[in-house]
Every structure is written in C-alpha cells, then in structure tokens.
Amino acid sequence: MIVCLGVLVADVVAKPVDALPRRGTLELIERMELHIGGNAANSAAVLAKLGLPVKLVGKVGDDSFGAFLVEGLAKLGVDTRAVATAPHAPTAVSLVMVHSDAERSFLHVAGANATLKSGDVDWESLEGARFFHVAGLQLLTGLEGEGVGVVLAEAQKRGMVTLLDTVMNPRSAGWNGLAPALPHLDWFVPSIDEIRQLCGKATVIEQVAACRAVNPALNMVVKVGGEGCWVAEAGKDLVQVLAEPGITVVDTLGAGDAWCAGFLAGLSRGLAPLEAAALANRVGAACVQALGATTGIPRLEALLAR
Numbered sequence: 001m002i003v004c005l006g007v008l009v010a011d012v013v014a015k016p017v018d019a020l021p022r023r024g025t026l027e028l029i030e031r032m033e034l035h036i037g038g039n040a041a042n043s044a045a046v047l048a049k050l051g052l053p054v055k056l057v058g059k060v061g062d063d064s065f066g067a068f069l070v071e072g073l074a075k076l077g078v079d080t081r082a083v084a085t086a087p088h089a090p091t092a093v094s095l096v097m098v099h100s101d102a103e104r105s106f107l108h109v110a111g112a113n114a115t116l117k118s119g120d121v122d123w124e125s126l127e128g129a130r131f132f133h134v135a136g137l138q139l140l141t142g143l144e145g146e147g148v149g150v151v152l153a154e155a156q157k158r159g160m161v162t163l164l165d166t167v168m169n170p171r172s173a174g175w176n177g178l179a180p181a182l183p184h185l186d187w188f189v190p191s192i193d194e195i196r197q198l199c200g201k202a203t204v205i206e207q208v209a210a211c212r213a214v215n216p217a218l219n220m221v222v223k224v225g226g227e228g229c230w231v232a233e234a235g236k237d238l239v240q241v242l243a244e245p246g247i248t249v250v251d252t253l254g255a256g257d258a259w260c261a262g263f264l265a266g267l268s269r270g271l272a273p274l275e276a277a278a279l280a281n282r283v284g285a286a287c288v289q290a291l292g293a294t295t296g297i298p299r300l301e302a303l304l305a306r
Helices: 039-050 064-076 111-115 146-157 174-184 192-199 204-212 255-268 273-288 300-304
Strands: 002-006 009-015 031-037 054-061 079-086 093-098 104-109 131-135 161-165 219-223 229-232 239-241
Touching (some): 039 054, 039 255, 054 064, 079 111, 161 255, 192 204, 204 229, 219 255, 229 273, 239 273
Parallel strands (some): 002 054, 002 131, 054 079
C-alpha cells in the first residue's frame, strides 16, 4: 500500500482565462468544471486509476466540497478512511484559471489543509504501507517545520520509503519549513520552480547540493515540466530523463502530482529509479492531454507496455 498525506482541494477549473474581467463586467468562457484537486488527492487519485492500492491522509471541511472530494476519491478506489473532517475550517478550494497556452494561475482558500498536524496521523491504520508520500508541504502550515520531520521520521521507523513533493505558497515558512523534513527523506521530488524559490539556488546542481548539505544521502528528482526531470541518486551522477515527445498540451493542472504517482508506481513495481522516472514522465504526459488533474490517466499496464 502507498500512503499519500497532504493537500486536498476542490478545484473549480475555468478555461480559457487570459485576463480577469474589468471590475463590474462579465466575460464568457468555454468551460468551467469541478474537479478533485490538491497535491495528495491528485497523486492518490492517479495511483488508484493506475490500479495501485493507496490510502489518503488529510482533512476536509464539513461542507459540500468536502463531501465531493471524499465521495469522488472513494469512487476512484482511494481508501479515504483516514481523511478527517475539520470542525471549524472549510474544505480548501482553488479557482484554477487555465490560460490559452495551458499554463494556469490560482486563487486559493487554504481551509482545512492548514489545520493538519503531526498528531493527526493514525499510524496503526497505516500498518503494512510500503511508501509514505507527503504532498504539498508548503500549504500544510500546521505541519511545516518540526511537525513534518516528526511524521517522516515515524514513517521511516515503521519501514516505509519516504517521499516529499512541494507546492508554491508565498506565505509558507520556506526553507525553514522544509529543512526539518530532509534528514528523514528517501526521495525529495520538487519541481524546479518550487525548489528554486525554497533554497534560492538557480541550477539543479546547486539545488541538489543545498539539500544534501542537510542530508548527504538524499535522493532527489527535480521535475522540469516539458523537459522531463533530473534524477540525482545518492553517490551517482546527475542524469536527465527526457519527457515524452509529441505531446499536445491541453491543461498542465496536476501534472507534477501525476508525475509523483507515476514515480511511486514505478518504485512499488521494483523499477530502478531512472526507469521509474521515465514511467513518471509518461504518466505526466497522459495528465496534460486532458482537462483536469486525473482525467487522462490510463491503467498502469498500458503505460508499462510502452
């Protein structure tokens, strides 16, 4: 079993939005849809669609958005029994504005995600899990810093392989919120824009060095969108794994989360890290060819056959 802990969001996806309407006016667009979103929810949903057992840990509010997320994820095959209801916070919601070039911008309510703390994890319910993935740390403001270190250390103590992915949040604790996690990570898998913002280093080599100054044995993958990813296994040279060619991009929403799910799927199948990264690139490519974070994901066997 794979555990995904972190951000759950109801995504209201609007397309195309290249500029906001002038104050007091109305503009017509082509599509507006409600989707499952948030780093942990997206990765869990993709893993379930790939056909892998996955359990989700997080929080929603006692509202219609929360019910939509829990019911929708359960229908996809995600074990949602560890998703708690926050009594005094709403479900997190994003207004996702997809631009004509498929890039996106967000308006976000942090909601229940910000209330998740290390003491909320029911470890007995996660017994037997092989992988523990923290997704979207910078929006888990109650977990940033020492809390995430405590959670990851406990996961490792229980024999799980630990991973962590990041997300943009200008109000997060930044590097100080991330650094306590690094000593307890087997794999750190940020995007290049996010790790650049967090550690202040411009190049992948410098970013890996900054993280390994905290944990010399750290394995890293830096995701670089349409260029694929850079894999930095401990003790080995930095290697680029190229993205899938010839992809028509419709919507980049959730592509990084889908990539993480693909990487977890590869590792869980016993693939070597470079092979798992190549599989992750295929999953990310499937994601961006449809509107929404999980719509275009096929079964794992179809991707492995390629």
